[in-house]
Amino acid sequence: MIRLAKKRMSTWAVFGAVLFMVIQVVSNLYLPNLTSDIVNDGIAKGDINYIWQAGFKMLGFSLISILAAVCNVYLAARTSQGLGQKLRSDIYRKIINFSHDEMDQVGTSSLITRTTNDVVQIQNVAMMFLRMMIMAPIMLVGASFLAYQKDAQLTAIFLIVLPIMAIFIGGVMYFAVPLFKAMQKKTDRINLVFREGLTGVRVIRAFRRDKFEQERFDDANLDYTQNAKKVYSIMSVMFPAMTLIMSGTNIAITWMGGHLIANQAMQVGNLLAFMTYAMQILMSFMMLSMVFVFIPRAQASAVRINEVLDLNTPIKAPANPTKFGNQPASLAFNQVNFRYQNAEHLALKNIDFQMTAGQTVAIIGGTGSGKTTLVNLIPRFYDVETGEVSVKGVNVKDVTLHDIHQQVSFVPQKANLFTGTIRENMQYGNAKATDDEIWHALEIAQSKDFVSELEGGLDSHVEQGGGNFSGGQRQRLAIARALVKKAAVYVFDDSFSALDFKTDALLRKALTEDAEIQKSVVVIVGQRVSTVADADTILVLDEGQLVGKGSHAELKANNTTYQEIINSQIREGDED
Numbered sequence: 001m002i003r004l005a006k007k008r009m010s011t012w013a014v015f016g017a018v019l020f021m022v023i024q025v026v027s028n029l030y031l032p033n034l035t036s037d038i039v040n041d042g043i044a045k046g047d048i049n050y051i052w053q054a055g056f057k058m059l060g061f062s063l064i065s066i067l068a069a070v071c072n073v074y075l076a077a078r079t080s081q082g083l084g085q086k087l088r089s090d091i092y093r094k095i096i097n098f099s100h101d102e103m104d105q106v107g108t109s110s111l112i113t114r115t116t117n118d119v120v121q122i123q124n125v126a127m128m129f130l131r132m133m134i135m136a137p138i139m140l141v142g143a144s145f146l147a148y149q150k151d152a153q154l155t156a157i158f159l160i161v162l163p164i165m166a167i168f169i170g171g172v173m174y175f176a177v178p179l180f181k182a183m184q185k186k187t188d189r190i191n192l193v194f195r196e197g198l199t200g201v202r203v204i205r206a207f208r209r210d211k212f213e214q215e216r217f218d219d220a221n222l223d224y225t226q227n228a229k230k231v232y233s234i235m236s237v238m239f240p241a242m243t244l245i246m247s248g249t250n251i252a253i254t255w256m257g258g259h260l261i262a263n264q265a266m267q268v269g270n271l272l273a274f275m276t277y278a279m280q281i282l283m284s285f286m287m288l289s290m291v292f293v294f295i296p297r298a299q300a301s302a303v304r305i306n307e308v309l310d311l312n313t314p315i316k317a318p319a320n321p322t323k324f325g326n327q328p329a330s331l332a333f334n335q336v337n338f339r340y341q342n343a344e345h346l347a348l349k350n351i352d353f354q355m356t357a358g359q360t361v362a363i364i365g366g367t368g369s370g371k372t373t374l375v376n377l378i379p380r381f382y383d384v385e386t387g388e389v390s391v392k393g394v395n396v397k398d399v400t401l402h403d404i405h406q407q408v409s410f411v412p413q414k415a416n417l418f419t420g421t422i423r424e425n426m427q428y429g430n431a432k433a434t435d436d437e438i439w440h441a442l443e444i445a446q447s448k449d450f451v452s453e454l455e456g457g458l459d460s461h462v463e464q465g466g467g468n469f470s471g472g473q474r475q476r477l478a479i480a481r482a483l484v485k486k487a488a489v490y491v492f493d494d495s496f497s498a499l500d501f502k503t504d505a506l507l508r509k510a511l512t513e514d515a516e517i518q519k520s521v522v523v524i525v526g527q528r529v530s531t532v533a534d535a536d537t538i539l540v541l542d543e544g545q546l547v548g549k550g551s552h553a554e555l556k557a558n559n560t561t562y563q564e565i566i567n568s569q570i571r572e573g574d575e576d
């Protein structure tokens with residue numbers, strides 16, 4: 001936790017918070033002393049002037065204490081909220097640069113919990129630290145010393161009270177701390193089930209799994225609630241028990257103090273001051289124990305946040321990156337082998353092909369044959385195990401991630417649009433794109449008609465994830481967005497699957513006819529033979545292996561896997 005806070009908390013603000021807290025505590029410690037003086041030297045001797053003087057002094061110190069408390073709370077709140085803000089921003093920056101491997105490793109839901117709930121735990125403890133953790137030790141030491149000064153005999157009471165308190169607090173911590181720690185994992189689980197339920201709501205309804213999903217959520221919710229109930233039940237014993245201990249201590253002090261006063265061994269004012277110091281000692285002890293209950297929970301959160309911040313992405317830019325020059329577009333896979341993290345088998349084996357500007361390469365194969373895996377290697381979403389992927393003749397490992405992403409325009413399987421306008425979405429990869437360029441891309445992507453029919457045109461609103469467009473329209477907008485970004489390699493990962501045959505054909509025709517796109521390499525992943533048939537080279541994948549490479553006519557004539565795909569689609573009436 002210290003590591004997290006170190007660089008993200010302003011030293012000056014922390015110093016200020018500590019200083020004001022010291023002023024507040026010292027003022028609070030001085031007040032009982034003044035009460036004692038008023039009683040001993042003012043009331044007992046009937047000295048009204050002294051009472052006034054001491055009274056004003058008390059007022060002054062009370063004001064100082066209040067002012068110092070306000071300043072301390074202000075600085076503590078500012079610093080702890082600032083810490084939260086910086087942590088959220090650092091985690092987000094880290095996550096945004098994660099490779100797909102790290103994303104898979106931690107999981108989206110857990111990343112959200114870590115950025116929100118875990119950060120709040122750290123923030124709360126930082127606030128607690130700047131208030132209670134500074135106040136409690138100073139008050140404990142100061143009040144003990146002053147109480148001892150007022151009456152050494154009476155301090156013996158603490159020899160009995162403090163061990164009782166320590167045993168009690170220790171017991172509470174023993175049971176509560178593990179439960180507090182477990183709460184973060186249980187929050188993760190709720191978020192995971194909730195997120196899956198929300199994103200998959202249509203599937204859930206279509207399969208009439210509402211009840212099952214509701215039960216799954218209820219289980220996660222109940223598990224969290226039971227844990228929370230347990231921990232707060234334990235904590236609920238704390239306050240009454242502490243009040244009991246404090247009241248008992250007060251009775252014991254009054255009883256013993258009464259005897260001392262009767263024997264003229266103690267002054268009344270000193271007893272009053274002693275009682276206040278006793279309460280301050282017990283309060284600070286309680287505060288410290290509260291801090292020790294909350295620290296382990298925050299520590300668990302800190303570990304989870306550090307896990308994210310320390311994740312070392314294996315996909316790193318080289319120390320001396322090469323720059324892409326003006327060389328013509330090309331794409332080459334040279335004896336590429338690839339394996340997912342911790343996977344037993346290779347997902348891609350010995351993939352080898354070369355494409356030059358103006359050429360289209362299509363990849364076809366059964367589900368799970370490795371098509372998406374292959375195209376994910378082009379923008380370096382994952383690194384190859386052996387072999388080499390190169391764009392424009394440069395190994396993708398030899399350039400910065402920014403540069404390779406600049407050269408590759410990618411349309412993923414699932415079209416993802418962002419909240420905003422169509423224009424904002426289109427300019428996502430090319431902020432300077434003009435309206436003409438956008439309309440041109442929309443025309444190629446067969447989206448011009450439906451966008452121009454919208455009342456707002458390019459300014460029409462896009463809802464979260466593109467929810468106000470049909471699946472096919474979303475796909476086409478995602479394709480247009482990729483085209484607006486000028487690139488050396490365009491990758492369409494099964495992006496035409498949501499389009500009808502006619503639109504699919506028109507779109508591919510427009511792609512091949514566009515002079516700009518003809519300067520690039522186009523990679524099309526497809527399930528339908530009709531989608532891939534026009535490509536210059538078709539790669540046939542089977543269980544990660546390249547089992548066929550050639551034109552439609554060549555493969556149709558002599559590739560068994562390709563023939564099987566054609567036959568299966570003829571049976572479904574799918575081939576053109």
Ligand SMILES: Nc1ncnc2c1ncn2[C@@H]1O[C@H](COP(=O)(O)OP(=O)(O)OP(=O)(O)O)[C@@H](O)[C@H]1O
Nearest residue numbers: 104340343347365366367368369370371372373374
């Ligand atoms: N993130 C991942 N971690 C581990 N294994 C994965 C991961 N993604 C895919 N795989 C595995 O790699 C293999 C190839 O998957 P890939 O998604 O590339 O297939 P695909 O040909 O694109 O399939 P589809 O046509 O169904 O999209 C599959 O066996 C799959 O289980």
